[in-house]
Amino acid sequence: MATSEPASDKEESKQFLVQCEDCTLEQTAIGRAEIEAIATVHQEDTGHALVAVEWPQ
Ligand SMILES: [Zn+2]
Numbered sequence: 001m002a003t004s005e006p007a008s009d010k011e012e013s014k015q016f017l018v019q020c021e022d023c024t025l026e027q028t029a030i031g032r033a034e035i036e037a038i039a040t041v042h043q044e045d046t047g048h049a050l051v052a053v054e055w056p057q
Pocket residue numbers: 020021022023024025042046048049
């Protein structure tokens with residue numbers, strides 16, 4: 001069984017810009033776990049949904 005996937009390792013260290021469509025929130029995040037953490041907190045606080053775009057290299 002393969003336990004390491006280079007593609008997903010890369011994904012986890014990619015930088016993203018997290019933006020809210022309903023307010024002015026803009027925040028950078030590294031990897032999907034951080035995006036989800038930011039999105040969860042913001043949604044609980046405001047009910048807003050966030051979108052994440054890959055940060056240009
Ligand atoms: Zn918002």
